[in-house]
Amino acid sequence: MKLLPALLLSTLAAVSPLAAADSYDIVVYGGSSGGITAAIQAARMGKTAVLIEPTKFLGGLTTGGLGATDIGNKKAIGGMSREFYANVFKYYSDAAKWKQQTREEYYAKKPHGNTGSEDTMWTFEPHAATEIYDAMLATVKDKVTVVFSERLDLKKGVVKKGSRIVKIVMESGREFEGPMFIDATYEGDLMAKAGVSYAVGREANAMYGETINGVQKVKTVHHQFIKNVDPYVKPGDPSSGVLPGIDPGDIGEDETGDRKLQAYNFRMCTTDVPENRRDWEKPANYDEKWFELALRNVEAGDARISWAPSWMPNRKTDTNNNFAVSTDFIGQNFDYPDADYATRAKIWQAHEDWQKGLMWTYAYHPRVPEQIRAAFQKLGLAKDEFADNGHWPRQMYVREARRMIGGYVMSEKNCKRREIVEDSVGMGAYNMDSHNVQRYITKEGFVRNEGDIQIGTRPYPISYRSITPKAGECTNLLVPVCLSASHIAYGSIRMEPVFMVMGQSAATAAVIAIDSGKDLQQIDLAKLKEKLLADGQMLDFESPPMPEHVSITKEKLGGIVVDDMEAELTGFSSIGHTTPGFVGEGYRHDSDSLKGEQKARFTPNLPAAGQYRVAITYTALANRAESVPVIIHHADGEEKVIVNQKKKAPEKDVLIPLGTFRFEKGKTGWLEIRNEATTGHVIIDAAQWLPAK
Known part of the structure; x- marks a missing residue:
């Protein structure tokens, strides 16, 4: 009898229905920043954990280009999240890490809130974040197993017994079981397949007593057209149809809800160092009609440079969206949260094609003014980042997808400290920030963006009930990323440092539940609070309610x-x-x-x-x-x-x-x-x- 190769045998065993499930104390699905801190915290508390990442890299956006940390009041960040930023500070204290500039030259410009006088640093290169996370995980390698390239089976991926998840099943057939599960993905697939209630899109203001949720045509003033731009294929002729990306119909009344999402993009890491810069290239499938709106906007006289590069160490940037037509692919992500993997891949690729095409357009198209072309030619993708992905970010910025409807829904009232929860597991502090959702045609016949809202907050506590489902739906699952919040409150919470905080707190609760033999909704909250404080988590601090400013017209x-x-x-x-x-x-x-x-x-x-x-x-x-x-x-x-x-x-x-x-x-x-x-x-x-x- 001919023997099968050992590698083939192991592969067959992995997909065999007779193969036993891999068993851990805590199963973490999603290697985002929150997933990493959850796995490490489980290990630090003496438990075994598996960290399952559907792609080939860890860290989500933190390692995927978002190096300009958004948080607002940094006092709100504690625990392992602050430990990460302290590790960034230590990393860049090494002179050998500075290749294109000195540390002193970088700090002289006080980039993105850094002063150089603290023991934390809030800006970093993508590869630096990867090295730091890898080093943190290495300290718990005996208790944390990292599994790459395993995706949840969207048809039979969650096996439950009553209100408890028994095991989860990957597309490969590999199974993972344990007493506690954590969904740390940006999409919330494990949560959804476990039968947990969730929302997609914007709630009407009336649902949670808010003022800046739902459709916001009147209040959308940021990242807006400052010149009148014609939306029709043939200018002035509605019968010719509208340009791509513009909704030709009725987008609804202000303050009403919909299932539409704020826009996604990629946080590009660019540089102005010629020998490390990759110039923008025209995509093979470049379709100029998708960029006609950008061209008409600059021809109308909008001379603003439509991106926002924030400087990172070594003459690199974290480059984000800015102004009317920029890196946000507005209105093209509505189907993403509930889509299957193939559909998501198409949406992902469309976003990548758009952003690459827009960069080339602004840098080289002859209809773009010289001043704008020069600005875009000055920066290009950094050759020493994302080398395995053509120097393009490996993570799309999924600003929001599904949001759990848990035991408590965080809302605008919490962000303004008009309603304060007592069961805090961490804090939020950033503005209530929604990027534009859609483009529509005004009654005057011009294109306009809708959905961008940026309203201040006070540092506020986030409820434990917002990372746990309702007891009747699931009693051994925590959701620290797609947590329970309204659209506009999630716009404040959805920051990478907060996800790290929530991931650590979720794992802490999971361990307490295991040790006490209780469901997550029944654990001793006093014991949870005691442990969170002992681990340096910031749960709340005195801050007055947000005043209702009446702006001057x-x-x-x-x-x-x-x-x-x-x-x-x-x-x-x-x-x-x-x-x-x-x-x-x-x-x-x-x-x-x-x-x-x-x-x-x-x-x-x-x-x-x-x-x-x-x-x-x-x-x-x-x-x-x-x-x-x-x-x-x-x-x-x-x-x-x-x-x-x-x-x-x-x-x-x-x-x-x-x-x-x-x-x-x-x-x-x-x-x-x-x-x-x-x-x-x-x-x-x-x-x-x-x-x-």
Whole structure:
């Protein structure tokens, strides 16, 4: 009899129905940042864990390009999550890790909130995150088994007995069993297949007593078109059809719910170092009609650079979406959460094709102005990142997919600290942040984005009941990533440091449940809290409720007012809402960084020639810059005025007068705020031209 090779025998055994399931104390499905901390915490508490990752790499977005950590108040981050960022600090304390610049050169620009004076660092290269996670996992290698390239079988992947999961089954036939399970994926497949209730899309405001959920046509002012752009294939002719990516129909009334999602993209790691830069290439399947909207937008005069590169160490970036037509593939992900793997792969590939095609378009298309082409040619994919994937990020930014409907649904009220939970397992602190959801046609016949909402929060506790299903649905599953929250609350929670916090807390609860022989919904919450605090988790700290700021309208100011959302920006991508006294939906600032590289030009459309009093608005605080240069370009030349933004406006006013100047009719005059030679945050909000009497 001919013997079969040992490798083939092992493969047959793996798929044989007679093969025993792999057994662990805790089964973690999803090697995201939250999955990694869950597995490590289980091991640190003396349990065995398996970390099952459907792809070939760990870390999700943290290792997949998102190196500019978003969190808001960093005091809210504790436990193993903070340990990770302390490890980033240690990693970059080694001079050998700095290849393209020195540590001192990098910190001189105070990138993304880093000051260089703490024991944590919040920006990093993708490969650095991988090395750090690998080192953390190596310390528990005797208790954590990492399994790559195993996907849950979407038809028979979850076997339950009553309210408990007995085992999960992979597409390969491999099975994993244990007393506790954790779904740490961005999609929530294990949760869904376990029969746990979940939501997809946006709730109506009325469902949870919110104000910024559901359709938001009126409040969507960020990442918006500032020029009128025609949406039709043949400009001005509705019968010719609409350009790709624009909804031709009724998108619903404000505050109503839908099953639509905020947009996905890839967080690109780019560099301006020529020898390490891969220039943008035109995709083989490039279809120009998909980029016609971008071309018409720049031809209409939108000169803003439509991306947001945040600088990481070694002259690299974490590059995100910015402005009207950018890396977000708006409206093309609605089917993703509940889709099968093949459909998801098509959606994933479409996003990749879009983003690569857009980069080439902005960098090389002859219809794009030279200034924009030069900006996109300056940066290209870093050759020393993602070498196994053509230097392209391995993880798509799934900003939200399914969201569990658990024992407690976090909402806008929690994010504003108007409702505070007592069973905290960690904190959120970022803005309530939804990217645009869709594009539609206004009644005037122009294209407009809808769905981008960015509203401030106070640091707030997240409920244990929000990472556990209802007891009647499943009693041995925790969900630290697709947790229980409304769309707009999830927009604040969905940050990688928070997922790390939630993953650690989920594993802690799982171990307590195993040791006590109780269901997750019945464990001793006092014991859970005691252990979380002992492990350095931040569960809450005193913070006043978020005030209901009533913004100042342009109409109330009078005259001709240009808001920051209508300005031509170079930089100034950080948005604020927390300090009252601003015009419109918020204000922008330079993050006290990239000095001399950021500016904002406000151009009014004046109805007549004549003398105008020019004034600006900003929110004054002690951390503002004292010597902000403001250039006024008028009919008789230019005037430079230095503004102290620590100084408040006169009593009962928000306007800071700059002087009276003569202007011609139309758009020949402008005002420009710069951040050169400044120390402190430079704020831009609005500029006013008031006819002089």
